[in-house]
Amino acid sequence: MRVLLFLGALVLVGCGPTRPDSWIVGPNGKEHELLGKASWYGPGFEGRKTASGEIFDPREMTAAHKTLPFGTIVRVVASKDRKSVVVRINDRGPFSAGRVIDLSKAAAEDIGMIRAGVIDVHVEVLDWP
Template identity: 45%
Template sequence: MLNLNFKVIITRLLIITLCLSFFACASSKPGFGERGYTEEGKASYYSRKLQGRKMANGEPYRRSKLTAAHKTLPFGTKVKVTNTATNQSVKVKITDRGPFVRGRIVDLSESAAKKVGLIQSGVAPVEMKVIRPAVKK
């Protein structure tokens, strides 16, 4: 009888361990830089004085392009930035590094800032969501 109970206990422990392992690996929260990864914070936008200057990825800044700066997301990552105060959103490509002001998670080009209603206030609360990860080279 003791031997049978031991086998049942071991079998149940094995099943529980496998289930826990499966659910731990099958997390529904996307990892950093993956599709669906989100951040919340504040957005600001680039000064006109930067027009034509090189960004961190080597391309010149064009205020008419839908681009943005993020501290660590890979260059080429496409993100959707939504102004949570107005619900306006824009899709941009990460091409630069920044912002380096506490609480800010993204700097938008002037054109992108206009699309989310950021020009008047200069800073707004946003949700940023990765919609297409950068292509690995």
């Protein structure tokens, strides 16, 4: 009987929730994975309203993320060369699989990704709204 209880406990411990180190918990209790690909946007969106209600300006240091609260300040670090840029979340997206953030054109220029279009990044939250 003791052996069965011990084996049962081992199974329960082994089935506990695990998460990669790249996840963070936001103020709403949701977890966010912040490793993946970044893209940039701008052409065709200048002057239009973002999901936050702001007018999109590709010259501003802003970005789109699927779930982070508007106003969240994040650092986006290129995996290849460690160049980084700090942006504020003011829109929703990206809507392509595998991408975790869409940068404005100015932010993409700062991190040196205009030509590549899509790069591997790590996104670190610096400040919650």
